[in-house]
Amino acid sequence: MGNAVHDKESQVEYLKHRLNMFLEVIDSMDPEQTDLEDIDRLIQMIDDLELKCEQFNK
Template identity: 60%
Template sequence: MGSPIKEKEDQVVFLKKRLNMFLDLLDAIEPENAELEDIDRLISIIDDLESKCREFQNREL
């Protein structure tokens, strides 16, 4: 595991990269072929992003 990201600018960059990866994954999924597991994985990624946002908010600088 990497070291904690403490700088706000680095936190924003991290979140933007994760969000862009999520959007790429979302674009790659064909709605007609999406399965429940695909939707569950997308929800899990969103939950992880939300958790990371809360972690960054609560981290003292």
């Protein structure tokens, strides 16, 4: 994942992979054990995805 992604197909695949990682994290969470730090990490993951989308749209 360290290489630059330039073509649209690779960008979409990158975003799909990151979104799947996000979904796996959510699926693995136990609502009874989730704390504020966990929620902050989820928000950061969403922020990172949003930033990548904006970068790819340019």
